[in-house]
Amino acid sequence: MNYLASETRYQNMPYRRLGRSGLKLPAISLGLWHNFGENRAYSTSRDMVLAAFDAGITHFDLANNYGPPPGAAESTFGRILAKDLKPYRDEIIVSSKAGWEMWPGPYGEWGSRKYLMASLDQSLQRMGLDYVDIFYSHRPDPDTPLEETMSALDAMVRQGKALYVGISSYTAEQTREASRILKELGTPCLIHQPSYSMFDRWIEGGLCDVLAGEGIGSIAFCPLAQGLLTSRYLNGVPLDSRAAAVDNPFLSTDKVEQRIAQINALNKVAEARGQTLAQMAIAWALLKVTSVIIGASQVAQIKENIIAVKNLEFSAAELQQIELILTT
Ligand code: NDP
Structure with missing residues (x-):
């Protein structure tokens, strides 16, 4: 059946400006790291992308290696673009x-x-696109001169293969230097993509200040700590969850157990705010970053998470309560 986007898709999602650029991103973006490869039914992946777009999520975050196998998420997304989203490319x-x-x-x-x-070039081919909107250096390279990496990003823009460029997981100091080089080249750094969540707060130790000073936007990856900051593990580890997956080295039952007391305590704060834990975790991360990239394995998770934007404010008392839970 032909897909027709929801007419109400722009009614609820806030769009926030990235640093001092002209580009706005939805407060909530969707990432295709997990659940969009060959280990998932294409129909499930498609349903999630389309549900996201219908909810005002205009930004989809990919990388060459997302799968499995590496490249598969871009191929899946390319298929959805060709079949359903082509009329909406702009x-x-x-x-x-x-x-x-x-x-x-x-x-x-x-x-x-x-x-x-x-x-x-390979990513463009897999997705069937002439250009990507944002291309990132996915991680800093200790051996390649930063000038070389940044000039490659600049060249992509000049060749029309990327509209904007960004960096991911660069330290505060590396970010300052990358930004300086990119400015000199005439292609400002649009965005930084760091990990950030209640359980991973490294950006508060300097990176946020550099981004504000340089006018660079930010988008947090793993804002839900891969599912820990949701109701997923409140009653144990479900068999279909990321923590239970034997082929996933990034989250384990051990990690769930280490955090479960904090997860339960945070869940109580969320309930008192009239939110689910996932919604509160998203709202909390958005206090520091322009957008968050959520992952999902089911449409229902996306539908729950987007409701976060209805309450992005925290009282001083709530912030204090959260701080206490995170630091004890
Ligand atoms: P999250 O922290 O948002 O975790 C997503 C997982 O949380 C889902 O797969 C699901 O787990 C669970 N979840 C989400 N919502 C709910 C809900 N409402 N109720 C219950 N469980 C829920 O992010 P990801 O770790 O998936 O990363 C997000 C994106 O960030 C990636 O897709 C990628 O685009 C980007 N990224 C970038 C990196 C980089 O180096 N730049 C590194 C890592 C990610 P389950 O699968 O168990 O259902």
């Missing part, structure tokens, strides 16, 4: 990245011009 922000291992040999990862340019 209403959508697509981002991709390169930096982590993608193909064998010395040119398949990190930050050389050789790798980044080839990887973007």
Whole structure:
């Protein structure tokens, strides 16, 4: 059946400006790291992308290596674009990245011009696109000169293959330097993509100040700590959850157990606010970043999470309560 986007899609989602740029992102973006590869039914992945777009989520975050296998999420997204979202291309922000291992040999990862340019071409091909809206250096490379990595990003914009560029997981100091180089090249750094959640607050130790000073926007990855900051684990570890997946090294039953007391305490604060824990975790992260990239394995999770935007305010007492839970 032909997809027709919801006519009410722009009614509830706030759009927030990235730093001192002209581009706005939805407060909540959708990431395709998990659940959009070949290990998921295409129909489930498609339903999630379309439900997100219908809810005003105009930004979809990808990377060369998202799968499994690496590349599969971009292929899935390309299929959805071709079948359903093509008429809406100008209403959508697509981002991709390169930096982590993608193909064998010395040119398949990190930050050389050789790798980044080839990887973007491959991403465009998989997604059936002429350009991505945002292209990121996915991680800092300790060996490649920053000038080389940044000039590759600048070249992508000049070639019309990316509209804007960004960096991910760069430290405060690396960000300041990357921003300086990009400004000199004439392609300002639009956005930084760090991890950020109640359980991972490293950006508060300097990066936020650099971003504000440089006029760079920010988008948090793993704002729900991969599901820990949701109701997913309140009653144990469900078999279909990320923590239970044997092929996922990023979240485990152990990590759930270490956090479960805090998760329960935070859930009580969320309930008192009239929110679910996921909604509160999103609202809390949005106090510091322009947008958050949520992941999802079911449409229902997206529908629950977008309601977060109805209450983005915190009282001083609530913030104090949360602080106490996180620091004890
Ligand atoms: P989250 O922290 O949002 O975790 C998403 C997971 O939380 C879902 O898969 C689901 O787990 C669970 N979840 C979400 N909503 C709910 C809900 N309402 N109720 C119950 N459970 C819920 O983010 P991700 O770790 O998925 O990362 C998000 C995106 O960030 C990625 O897709 C990617 O685009 C980006 N990213 C970028 C990185 C980088 O280096 N730049 C690194 C990592 C991610 P379950 O699957 O168990 O249902």
